Amino acid sequence: MRRSKSQAVYKILPGMWVADKDRYGKSATALVKTWNYKKMDGIYSSFIEAEIKRQIRLFALRGGDISSFNVDESKESFLIVEAACRPGIPDITAELSPLVYYCPECHRATQFRRPADVTRDCPICKQGKIKQLQLVYPCECGYASPILIPKINGIKEFYYHPTEKRYGMFYYQGKNRNFKEFGMKCPNCGQYIQRDSAEAGSNYKAFNTNVINLIGPDMGKFYEKGEAARKLIVSKWFNCISQDGFENIVKNSDTAFSEKTTNSAIREEAEKQARALLSMGLIKEDQLEQTISSLAQSSNDNELNIESYVSACDNIFMKEKNESEENYRAWINNFAFSLMQYETIKNANIVITLDESIDQQLDIGFIDHKNEIEKLNSKLGISNVQASGNVEIVSCSYGFTRKVTDPHSAKGNLKLVAFDRDADTDRHLVYGTKLETEGILFDIDRVKILKWLLCNNIIEENQMPDIEDETAVRKWFAQNVHSENISTFGGIDDNDPITKNVFLLLHSMSHAFINTAGEMSGISANSLTEIIFVETCSIFVYSQSGQGQILGSLSGMFESLFGRYLKRVYSDNRECVFDPICVDRDGSSCQGCLVLADTSCKYFNTQLGRKYLYTLKTEKNNLIGFWEM
Incomplete structure (x- = not known):
């Protein structure tokens, strides 16, 4: 075999x-x-x-x-x-x-x-x-x-x-x-x-589980610096630190996370220099404090001082930190883990931007004007999109169950069975494979998602953030969409309706993207899969086959055929050959529409429905579809 x-x-x-x-x-x-x-x-x-x-x-x-x-x-x-x-x-x-x-x-x-x-x-x-x-x-x-x-x-x-x-x-x-x-x-x-x-x-x-492997040893070394590094990643998401400043800290993480660059160490060194100037008679006693402050501010070590960025994260989420320090730490670790993977894809070694795609389609005459793409993106709620190449993904299997995947569905006690231990290390084996691949990263419009939640009465007006303030919108999603409640094996509890509906929407959209990409890219939908970042409302559709990267199938489709692709995403996924049974009985998701091969969906094809994308009015469903708002 x-x-x-x-x-x-x-x-x-x-x-x-x-x-x-x-x-x-x-x-x-x-x-x-x-x-x-x-x-x-x-x-x-x-x-x-x-x-x-x-x-x-x-x-x-x-x-x-x-x-x-x-x-x-x-x-x-x-x-x-x-x-x-x-x-x-x-x-x-x-x-x-x-x-x-x-x-x-x-x-x-x-x-x-x-x-x-x-x-x-x-x-x-x-x-x-x-x-x-x-x-x-x-x-x-x-x-x-x-x-x-x-x-x-x-x-x-x-x-x-x-x-x-x-x-x-x-x-x-x-x-x-x-x-x-x-x-x-x-x-x-x-x-x-x-x-x-x-x-x-x-x-x-x-x-x-599928995990994006970090780019280069510097990033891995930085991430392993612990909680302060995680908070730095979160601060960057809220624009508290520039991309250049972040990259400088990553490259010099040993210095950045050392005592040398703390506020107290910088001030101590500045005071030593100022007193030396005082002893030489170059400054007066009443100028000492001002000189210390000036020297501290101009110190080169300030570029690698992380304390203000760590504090910025704590200040943004002061409420969560005060409620439970332990839960706050766990949440920051989870949030940073997701952001780190997202940023790795966003800043991949090879990137084709939407503007480059539009220029290519204009040159070959597949579209007449850039607003054709802009209108389609707006209709589908895509705020930004890019093709990312040379992305390394580690796919791992860490255990198994028998009969069912969700303990809530089991007749008895459902056990997650670990694989054998390695004889030399006494650690449980995790079977994996590394894949260098390419894919398309979709950023879904967070403001449109908020309006969709509101018009479907999932949230109320008084729960809405200031949608004109990007920082406020990002903070709202960080506080209200809980990826830690999303598992690969069971549904999301009804007592967390925001997370549940945001994930259902993104997951359904992801399968629609995969279906159409399977038709247009030359790669079968069975060879495509997804990673969903609910905190950033992003979807990464990528090829599970090394051939996908070699042939440039997804990037080629994105670069030359993206306008046609968006039209077909909308038109191809609305109907199901098994309607009305699919809509009435199966929650608008079945083998005839959104269900993919098991290897393409780590969520076992649960938590899906066309009703989240399209307005499919039935006795059981009154949702307004995201793509038809």
Whole structure:
């Protein structure tokens, strides 16, 4: 079986049953046992580990079992690894499973002891070519077992007739023909488990995260300076520090975060210099304080003084800081994590701006005037957009559940299962892959989102900020949209309607962007995916395939066809072939419209709906669509 690294991270993980061919060329399933791995280099593992732990804690808050994991922030709990790709050595080891086979001729069932014992011909009648019974027992507690021949005292011969009854076996007691249905009691939790197809997606739900890898060692070193660095990132978002000033601090982070550049150290050095001038008679006693202040202000160390920027962050969010210092720190870490990734994409090594795209389309005659694009952007609520290239993304799988992903949907205790520990470090393995790719970054108009929330009665007039004040608008979203409440596995609670509706809107818009990009860029929608930054109201649609970067498919579409793309985004996603059922029953999201391949949506295609984009009036829905305001 040959798969790309990116596919393996989603589709071939330890504990998962996968389809393949056996040594006789017949269809078979196998249980993935191990990866031949190596530590992934060139990444900022602490940056990625922080996001993994955040997701695990969210799972616990929804009532899930995370006993497999250590989420202590003070400890390194995970080792991020990738396929070793060593010549002559399989990267992934899997074992034939289940070992129960049946004969289509005599219908006798056989359970082999080892994969090597499996034969081509029926060991009983010697006539039929045996087939694997590809069924397993998965449980919400994490336990899973391949199907086994039932155990009944005194019975040794069992018969399988899939056309008569598929989920059980027949046996004889005397002349009586009896049927035993497949099923078992879980040895771990005691829950009764029903059989399922070995290949069914419900047997194994991989928990993944996609993280933008930071640009260069300077940025990684800066981020690891801790809470003060996080506050600096937040201050930059509120324009308290210029881009040049921020980059200077990043390049000189050791000095910037040292005692030398603190206010007290700068003043102490200035006072030493001033007193030296006083002792030489160059200034008078009554000029001493003024000289100290002047020398302190002109010190070169001021350029790297971070204290004012840290204080600016605290002053902006003084209310949150006073309410709970602990919650404030956790929130700042989460906010900064999102902003850091957003800024990395925004300031990527290769950027094609909207103005450059418009100029290109004017030159080749695809649009007649730049206001064509401006009107379409306004209609779709896009405040800014750019293509970003040479963006490095780390995709990781850190655990899995069975049957369902959301603890609220489980019948029993849903467990998030960790992967095995690395023998040398005793840290849990996280299976990952690095991808250098390109994508399109959409900044959605925050003011239009506020007006949409207001006109749909999600917020009231007295909750609106001053929409003419960009800082006030940014602060409102920072305070009212809580990305820490958004998980990859479950819905957002109704008691946080602002976060819920903002995310539903952005997520639905993202899938519409992906659908149309899949039609126009030359890359299948199944090869595209998303990262959503709710704090900045931004969407990054990118290619999961390295070919996307090589071919320049998305950037080419953005540069030459963006006007046509925007028109089709609006027109192509309004209708669904399954309407009115999709609108009435499925919340206006199904396989015929916004639902993508599982590998394209880390949210498992939940929290979506065309009704957030278009005004689809029904008895259950009275929302005014964002694109039709």
